[in-house]
Amino acid sequence: MIGIDPHKGSHTASAIDQAETALGELRVRSGADQLGRLLGWAARWPERIWAVEGASGLGYLLAQQLVAAGEQVADVQPKLAARVRLLATGATNKNDPNDARSVAIAALRSPAVRKVGAENHAAVMRVWARRHRDLGSARTQVACRLHAVLCALVPGGFAGEISAARAAGLLDELQPDGAVAAARCDLARQFAADLRRIDEQMRDTRKRLAAAVTASRTTTTQIFGVGPVVAAIVIGEAGHITRFASRDHFAACNGTAPVEVSSGPRKIYRLSRRGNRRINHAIHMAAVTQIRHRHTDGRAYFERKLAEGKTRKEALRSLKRRISDALFARLQADARQAAGTVSAGPGGQPGSDSVASAAGSHPKHRPPARSPDREDKITRDEKNRQDLLTTKRLPSALFMS
Numbered sequence: 001m002i003g004i005d006p007h008k009g010s011h012t013a014s015a016i017d018q019a020e021t022a023l024g025e026l027r028v029r030s031g032a033d034q035l036g037r038l039l040g041w042a043a044r045w046p047e048r049i050w051a052v053e054g055a056s057g058l059g060y061l062l063a064q065q066l067v068a069a070g071e072q073v074a075d076v077q078p079k080l081a082a083r084v085r086l087l088a089t090g091a092t093n094k095n096d097p098n099d100a101r102s103v104a105i106a107a108l109r110s111p112a113v114r115k116v117g118a119e120n121h122a123a124v125m126r127v128w129a130r131r132h133r134d135l136g137s138a139r140t141q142v143a144c145r146l147h148a149v150l151c152a153l154v155p156g157g158f159a160g161e162i163s164a165a166r167a168a169g170l171l172d173e174l175q176p177d178g179a180v181a182a183a184r185c186d187l188a189r190q191f192a193a194d195l196r197r198i199d200e201q202m203r204d205t206r207k208r209l210a211a212a213v214t215a216s217r218t219t220t221t222q223i224f225g226v227g228p229v230v231a232a233i234v235i236g237e238a239g240h241i242t243r244f245a246s247r248d249h250f251a252a253c254n255g256t257a258p259v260e261v262s263s264g265p266r267k268i269y270r271l272s273r274r275g276n277r278r279i280n281h282a283i284h285m286a287a288v289t290q291i292r293h294r295h296t297d298g299r300a301y302f303e304r305k306l307a308e309g310k311t312r313k314e315a316l317r318s319l320k321r322r323i324s325d326a327l328f329a330r331l332q333a334d335a336r337q338a339a340g341t342v343s344a345g346p347g348g349q350p351g352s353d354s355v356a357s358a359a360g361s362h363p364k365h366r367p368p369a370r371s372p373d374r375e376d377k378i379t380r381d382e383k384n385r386q387d388l389l390t391t392k393r394l395p396s397a398l399f400m401s
Helices: 034-042 060-068 078-087 096-109 121-151 164-173 179-216 228-238 247-254 277-292 297-307 312-339 372-393
Strands: 002-006 010-016 022-029 050-053 073-076
Touching: 002 096, 010 034, 010 096, 022 034, 022 096, 034 060, 050 060, 050 096, 060 073, 073 078, 073 096, 078 096, 121 164, 121 179, 121 228, 164 179, 179 228, 228 247, 228 277, 228 312, 247 277, 247 312, 277 297, 277 312, 297 312
Parallel strands: 002 050, 050 073
Antiparallel strands: 002 010, 010 022
């Protein structure tokens, strides 16, 4: 096992055997020859696995270079290596060689290490989703500054959401009465120009996101409220869905599963602040979209939770968990479809989902209506069956705040 502690300017490698005996160390500077030097040094160990700390962060480029060279690469979370240093009985000086050795030991002993593979369309979505998020933050900042300048020019400022066109129209109507007011008008026009430029960049980014989502052939967009931006965030941040053992693991990763803080006979569940907050935010936006449309199954589920006595926040959290389960099922089906190994589900249908579609699929993707004379009876029977499945498969504790 060869552990690597990556940095911006250098990479430190440390090799150990099954008994955690140190076999050698190497430090290489980041550059065009980093891969060749590492492979030449590791040639003495034909059966080897590379363990890179943070293969999706500072170690991303090196990990992908090793994968492209046909090497086996494992991604080690920094907290796993930190635990190794914490529990070590010998010298635990904080330096690059010891860090690399800790990474190797963590990869050797931990069962939760993820294998690094070649990047696919998920990486493309992650790139453009992060670009869209950064542009959104920049737009908010520019809009706030524009509002602040307008408050010094117009009594009461500008009410409501501002746009570049509305700001330009307001500035055209103003007649500066001095040098200070003229300077503020010029500054406001620059902010309006910045706003117009960012809006154009966001439109271009959304087009690229839509193209990437279409090329991936994902079915997550069939869930009501999941558009190209939400789908790109979920797929890009989640990565390979196979790294989640179940929908509960996926919910814990995105923060929609409550955290247990029980002690003794007292069973208590609290709101989770853990997990990937970007995926959590994307699921939140999908849930809010469903609640705003009365015809969706998500709105009906939300109202049913309110009728059970839950607060609006608790009902929203329950709906977010349902959407998380629906997304997990769609991502699993997409992975099986991509691998060409679509298996039969519990109902004997390929890709059958054990979660009822209370998350609400888009109406255009729903099956055709049944004959009118049997529609009411079958609908009632299906609703009772789905409620029974929900009660059995989704314990009420999962929905507690």
